[in-house]
Amino acid sequence: MKIPRYNHLAQFADLPATTDQIRHALATGDYILGETVARFEHRFADYLGAAHAIGVNTGTDALTLTLTALGIGPGEEVVTVANTFHATALAITTVGATAVLVDCEPDSYLMDLDALDAACGPRTKAILAVHLFGRSLDMDRVTAIASRHEIPLVEDCAQAVGAFWGGRRVGTFGAAAAFSFHPSKNLAAAGDAGAVVTNNPDIDHKIRILRGLGQDGQGNHVALGVNSKLDAIQAIVLDAKLDLLDGWNAQRRTIAARYARALIHPAITVPPPLQDPGDHVYHLYQVTVPHRDAVLAQLRSDGIDAVVRYPVPVHRQPAFARYRFDGAYPHAEYQAANTLCLPIRPDLSPADVDFICDRLTTAITSSQEGLA
Known part of the structure; x- marks a missing residue:
């Protein structure tokens, strides 16, 4: 290709120290969670203006764990948009809930918010709002719809890291938000990676337990969790790129x-x-x-x-x-x-x-x- 979609090497041109940091992590055994991951979590939360960021294995896991932490399951509905990536709907079905789809708008191809409002019913337990292509939804309207129906709002920010609505970063409007750091994204890891962002300390606590096999303290398994931890090497890459x-x-x-x-x-x-x-x-x-x-x-x-x-x-x-x-x-x-x-x-x-x-x-x- 004369003009490829990605130029991963160019992203590291101004990050010469990253290789040394990765070498240090490999030499010290700092592979899973630890200070390296905690540093990126704190810096990413600060960047967004959020209280908490929890690093997980993928953006898909970020969505699934968020819905799990909200207690959403079989017999319940989550409304999202029809023209999203497969993972958005997959997360809903993974927790056993039913995905209710609405159409997008004809010009922006973002979620039709009139259709969103109409789709919320008695079985609706959450809105999964997707910021597609890097463009923010009208979060004034989306939050108003969620409030009127008295249901939590989850933001899918996989394609919109760094975007704003009304001077406020996306990912900070709802109960929680999911981010992907897939190598194709604007903030790209060197492999799969994701994060959940929230201002709710209870959701933060639940996600941290769920991502670590349901453990609340070593060997004390209090929930049916999964193994979904942000890799320390990915955290090094993401932390270095965040400033850029x-x-x-x-x-x-x-x-x-x-x-x-x-x-x-x-x-x-x-x-x-x-x-x-x-x-x-x-x-x-x-x-x-x-x-x-x-x-x-x-x-x-x-x-x-x-x-x-x-x-x-x-x-x-x-x-x-x-x-x-x-x-x-x-x-x-x-x-x-x-x-x-x-x-x-x-x-x-x-x-x-x-x-x-x-x-x-x-x-x-x-x-x-x-x-x-």
């Missing part, structure tokens, strides 16, 4: 603005402008194009690592075939069939962006002529 995250996110916004200026083509729909009082960290830069699959194939042939997120909405995933989803999700279906994501990394140059835009408009013209 806001700068990287600012560079993503600059690149997104260049895309928006350059992609002036009647057949291309770019993401809507930033909403006030929202903020966007552009985990993904998603555009709507005609003849998407043909355009995608041409971009990849040109050496541009474009990708589709997500080609199959949750309600059409074979893994969820046994679950009955009663709603209609036309906007999620449209997104799945008509959008693609262009490369967006902090180190992309203006020339890279201009090349991508040129090849995209050429690919659209070629696809239209081929079908004429």
Whole structure:
């Protein structure tokens, strides 16, 4: 690929001390939890403006453990959005609850909040709100809906680390929030990693017990927990990168603005402008194009690592075939069939962006002529 989606080496260019810290951890046996993990947990909580952060194995575990800590289980419902990643709905079904899906909006592809409000009923025990692509939901409305229905709000912040709503970081609005540090994310570990963030000391205590095989003190197992601890080496990587995250996110916004200026083509729909009082960290830069699959194939042939997120909405995933989803999700279906994501990394140059835009408009013209 001429322009790959990721450049992991570039992320370590300004972090020469990280290798020495990892070598020290390997030499001392500081592998599981310990001071290294505690340091990152404290720093990440401070970065977000939250009271507690609990490092876990994955973002998926962060979601599942949060729902478990809230006591959500069989016979209960959790409302989320149809065009999210598989893990969001998987966490709901893993605790035995029923996922109730709502459609997304036709422009931002974020959760339709009118539909969210209507979907909350007597069996609804939580809202699982997803900040997709790096863009914040309207958290004034989401928190108001959760309050009106007297149910907890859980934020899925896997794609939105560092984003704001009204000057406040996402992940601090609900009962708890789940973060992923998968290598594809804006704050990327060198493997799988995740965290639960909360201001509630009871939830913090429960998650810490659950992540450590249900232990409350050595050998004292008080809950049916799991083994889901943030690896110390991943904590070293994340702690080093945390100081650079806001700068990287600012560079993503600059690149997104260049895309928006350059992609002036009647057949291309770019993401809507930033909403006030929202903020966007552009985990993904998603555009709507005609003849998407043909355009995608041409971009990849040109050496541009474009990708589709997500080609199959949750309600059409074979893994969820046994679950009955009663709603209609036309906007999620449209997104799945008509959008693609262009490369967006902090180190992309203006020339890279201009090349991508040129090849995209050429690919659209070629696809239209081929079908004429």
